[in-house]
Amino acid sequence: xxxxxxxxxxxxxxxxxxxxxxxxxxxxxxxxxxxxxxxxxxxxxxxxxxxxxxxxxxxxxxxxxxxxxxxxxxxxxxxxxxxxxxxxxxxxxxxxxxxxxxxxxxxxxxxxxxxxxxxxxxxxxxxxxxxxxxxxxxxxxxxxxxxxxxxxxxxxxxxx
Amino acid sequence: xxxxxxxxxxxxxxxxxxxxxxxxxxxxxxxxxxxxxxxxxxxxxxxxxxxxxxxxxxxxxxxxxxxxxxxxxxxxxxxxxxxxxx
Numbered sequence: 453x454x455x456x457x458x459x460x461x462x463x464x465x466x467x468x469x470x471x472x473x474x475x476x477x478x479x480x481x482x483x484x485x486x487x488x489x490x491x492x493x494x495x496x497x498x499x500x501x502x503x504x505x506x507x508x509x510x511x512x513x514x515x516x517x518x519x520x521x522x523x524x525x526x527x528x529x530x531x532x533x534x535x536x537x538x539x540x541x542x543x544x545x546x547x548x549x550x551x552x553x554x555x556x557x558x559x560x561x562x563x564x565x566x567x568x569x570x571x572x573x574x575x576x577x578x579x580x581x582x583x584x585x586x587x588x589x590x591x592x593x594x595x596x597x598x599x600x601x602x603x604x605x606x607x608x609x610x611x612x
Numbered sequence: 613x614x615x616x617x618x619x620x621x622x623x624x625x626x627x628x629x630x631x632x633x634x635x636x637x638x639x640x641x642x643x644x645x646x647x648x649x650x651x652x653x654x655x656x657x658x659x660x661x662x663x664x665x666x667x668x669x670x671x672x673x674x675x676x677x678x679x680x681x682x683x684x685x686x687x688x689x690x691x692x693x694x695x696x697x698x
Contacts, residue, residue: 510645548669550682572665584653606636
């Protein structure tokens with residue numbers, strides 16, 4: 453390997469991880485803002501917002517970022533985001549579903565289409581592959597909270 | 613529902629997700645995750661070459677700021693997953 457500096461190596465890797473992290477936070481924040489805008493800005497009355505905040509916390513997103521994302525939804529000048537689902541095929545005939553939140557449909561559609569074709573796939577019409585998937589809700593708990601039997605029983609009681 | 617060493621995973625219909633989450637939250641505290649997702653009904657097993665291509669596609673899609681989630685119906689070897697995630 454060129455330039456045998458281990459530190460440089462770490463720096464490089466860390467830089468990449470930090471970038472991925474801020475990208476992830478950006479996505480989580482966008483979902484929070486959209487959810488807060490659609491319903492009430494209080495997670496207790498807005499299931500989608502609550503789910504979005506849970507997802508953000510699971511990734512250790514700082515509380516400040518979460519609050520800022522909620523607050524942003526209440527501003528008058530916020531961009532409005534559309535939810536779009538793209539469906540297509542990847543190499544090897546693999547069915548792919550892409551969920552996007554965008555403030556510019558044309559840009560995103562072009563971008564997604566280009567990524568598909570650059571990687572040996574192609575974008576199909578909405579509905580072309582989603583029948584091969586089930587749209588389901590998933591709830592996850594840490595293994596520590598209870599035994600499998602207790603969770604199963606509670607889940608059945610709850611109507612899952 | 614399934615349990616593994618990673619945790620407990622409970623499936624619910626889109627309509628009941630919220631109610632089930634609330635009921636379970638009252639019992640076990642806040643869940644780690646509660647979300648809607650697309651679950652493949654069948655998966656295609658891919659060799660490492662095809663697997664690498666599809667993983668690259670997904671990575672590129674994920675790289676777009678507008679993309680929130682990507683789902684696909686394939687399976688690859690653990691070794692390839694490991695290789696691609698580092």
